[in-house]
Amino acid sequence: MNRLVLISGLMLFSLFFGAGNLIFPPMLGHQAGVEMWAAMAGFIVTGVLLPFLAVVVVAYFDEGVERMGRPVHPVFGMVFAVLVYLSIGAFYGIPRAANVAYEVGTANLLPVHDASTLIGFSVVFFIIVFMVALNPAKIVDSIGKYLTPILLLAIALLSIFAVFRPETSLQPAQDGYSGTPVVSGILEGYFTMDLIGALAFSMVIISGLKYSGITDRAGIVSHVIKAGVLSSILLMVIYLALAYIGGTTARGGYENGTDILTYSSMRLFGSSGDLIFSAIVVVACLTTCIGLVNACSEFGSRHYSRIPYKAYVFVFTAAGFLFTTLGLNTILSLAAPLLAFLYPVAIVLVVVSFINIFIRFEMKYAYLLPVVSTIPISIMEIIHTNGLLKMEAISAIYTALPLSDALLGWLLPFAAMTMIGLMVDWRRESHIDAARRQTVY
Incomplete structure (x- = not known):
């Protein structure tokens, strides 16, 4: 595997692996119990396979998201593409990731949580997003070489300790997982909504390959497929490890995967567990936001080139910051329909x-x-x-x-x-x- 495929694959993994991907598998494992492996097989179908197909499709046609809807009608294709980028961009994807980074990543680190601390955290967070997204030619290297290894190291540290030091054995399955674990897993992967993110992230990878000198369609498709396979394997391994953490956590009143991972971090590493889990969440959300800002800015400059790429980066970063200050619950209620x-x-x-x-x-x-x-x-x-x-x-x-x-x-x-x-x-x-x-x- 050459260096470019390796870095692109690590970057694609990091773009996919946001806050939702971190907290869904532990809760699945906790509820599925002994049916965890069957449930995860279903989860992988919709949480890994479908996004991989999206990456391959966008690379093959090399015309962006708008090409998919063009056979229906050219206007429909463009409207669909705009709605996709707005939904995963400033209106939902970017502020959601930033809010999760704040609420989860700093939950036990900041003594006070109010509007002023959210704004302060968001200012620092979006300055980093803005500075990295400004240079699309270096995004692959910035994320693939530096941020992704940090993310993988933190997750691996937590997963390895949890696998070798489980709190309990797999428990009986609960709810729908006791009767139809595969179907329940498929639905859980469906609700991650990673497919929409994949439609945008594909263009980030393709743009990075073009900046690296690969311009022919066959070369782009080949590199994207290899990078997609690598990222999919990493996602499957991490998902299974996180599900196992949830499955071997004793029954309790956990509301979501965040509670399970926070508890597991504290159980395994004591007070330093907060730092490890916070690092995982913040870096995961940071890489996702960088990729989303870059994807939305590339889309804008591709279709209305009179405005330079860097101006789009500023607009989407600023809009993401403003929507972030609304708070996570407001963002979710507005974007759900x-x-x-x-x-x-x-x-x-x-x-x-x-x-x-x-x-x-x-x-x-x-x-x-x-x-x-x-x-x-x-x-x-x-x-x-x-x-x-x-x-x-x-x-x-x-x-x-x-x-x-x-x-x-x-x-x-x-x-x-x-x-x-x-x-x-x-x-x-x-x-x-x-x-x-x-x-x-």
């Missing part, structure tokens, strides 16, 4: 685009039909789960859909519409070929 709408559409476009890599005929309806069926179902899901507009009829329609109780009501219609779309496109291409042959003869 947008993400609930975007995520199913993003999965549909990634899967169909991946199929498109291997299809020789032009795909149009295989994009159009699944998207047209998924969008209204996503809107119905938002209305149903959030109680918006008090439309009981819409809620009744949504709950009648298979898998709607798991918030996957769009899944079976998507599969059916994709198959129908592929058949229509194949027939359409066959008729075009027949007409061409008749014209020739």
